[in-house]
Amino acid sequence: MKRTFATTTFTLALLSLAACKGGGADSAKLIPDAATMVGGIDFKALVGSKAYADNKAMLEQGEYKEFVDAATACNLGTDKWKNVVFGADTSKQQFAAVINADGIGKEENLTCINGKIKEKSGKDSFKIEDKDGKKQLTMDDGGVGYIVNEGTLAVASKDWAAPVKELVDGKGKSVFDGALKDVIARADSGKHIWVAGTLPADMLKGSPAEGAKDAAASLDLSGGIAVNASVAFASAEEATKKKDELQKQFDGFKGMAGGMGVPQTVVDSVKIDASGSTVTFAAKATDEDVKKIQEGVTKSM
Structure with a gap:
């Protein structure tokens, strides 16, 4: 560089x-x-x-x-x-x-x-x-x-x-x-890290997020890790459809999470929802959870 x-x-x-x-x-x-x-x-x-x-x-x-x-x-x-x-x-x-x-x-x-x-x-x-x-x-x-x-x-x-x-x-x-003020408002800028912006359509084509307009997210490290994110779509109907698709994919992953070293408490913390034209996601891991995940990754390497 x-x-x-x-x-x-x-x-x-x-x-x-x-x-x-x-x-x-x-x-x-x-x-x-x-x-x-x-x-x-x-x-x-x-x-x-x-x-x-x-x-x-x-x-x-x-x-x-x-x-x-x-x-x-x-x-x-x-x-x-x-x-x-x-x-x-x-x-x-x-x-x-x-x-x-x-x-x-x-x-x-x-x-x-x-x-x-x-x-x-x-x-x-x-x-x-x-x-x-x-x-x-x-x-x-x-x-x-x-x-x-x-x-x-x-x-x-x-x-x-x-x-x-x-x-x-x-x-x-x-x-x-300007144009990003609404999506910026969805990000919690009081957290350790935050980001907000538009999502290029060509990059999303074929992915679960295809059709998304913009996204906002924040990361809180005050006690372990807590993630909150939101993705906006063109309509409430589309957001609900995407939420259901993501929930189905996550439900299929749940059974494999333990074998990948992800604590059950982390899996249980995941929340996927829809509010209006926005899909929301939240998950958290305590310091102990993070330690277990790191140990699992180290063992698999």
């Missing part, structure tokens, strides 16, 4: 795959309306969760570990991170990410990170320049980073540089006020 600060921070957001209460929603306002999907990570809560602690060695490796090490050495360790909000147009490889962290907007910290990454890659990941009286990060691939304040950095791919800059300046239209 080409190493730039933009791709590194966006990869960070996906791997930690935001709003936390008290800041995430404002950050989401810096994601442009052109986004077809948006999501976020309450990074502070995520890093403090038992699930993260138990899997830290597996998660913190490769490019992600390199970035964490560089950030820690530059006064931007994970203890300083609050949340990450990201948006993208998946059909065009356009994206933006807004990082909220104590000191993320300080030039000395960003210069330090650039130097640490350069030690590994052999070249600068970005340049810090003065643009219209403000500091801006410029990447080789055309991506940019806008220093909103000492605690917020907005990063955008080349094609989204202008619309993100407008939002930073208090202009333009954000994804929260």
Whole structure:
């Protein structure tokens, strides 16, 4: 993967795959309306969760570990991170990410990170320049980073540089006020991880979700893992039909779950329902359930 600060921070957001209460929603306002999907990570809560602690060695490796090490050495360790909000147009490889962290907007910290990454890659990941009286990060691939304040950095791919800059300046239209506002409202942005967006018809053709318009989901790691998701269809009739199909498929899986190492409590927690034109799904696993599943996977390898 080409190493730039933009791709590194966006990869960070996906791997930690935001709003936390008290800041995430404002950050989401810096994601442009052109986004077809948006999501976020309450990074502070995520890093403090038992699930993260138990899997830290597996998660913190490769490019992600390199970035964490560089950030820690530059006064931007994970203890300083609050949340990450990201948006993208998946059909065009356009994206933006807004990082909220104590000191993320300080030039000395960003210069330090650039130097640490350069030690590994052999070249600068970005340049810090003065643009219209403000500091801006410029990447080789055309991506940019806008220093909103000492605690917020907005990063955008080349094609989204202008619309993100407008939002930073208090202009333009954000994804929260645009076409995705209804599906975003279905996602619980107060959870550790959330995502919402449209579903490309060509990707769904032939799958159980064929005909779906959009989807929203959240992941809660406060005590084990709890997943809640919703998928919208064109009509209530179609949603009910899809719900029945999914329930039938799941009922067929139940008998095999135990042999695959899935605890019965997890199987029993699965709820598939329909409300209006939306199919909903919920499931949860306690910390003990997660441990049993991991042990089962390890034994089967």
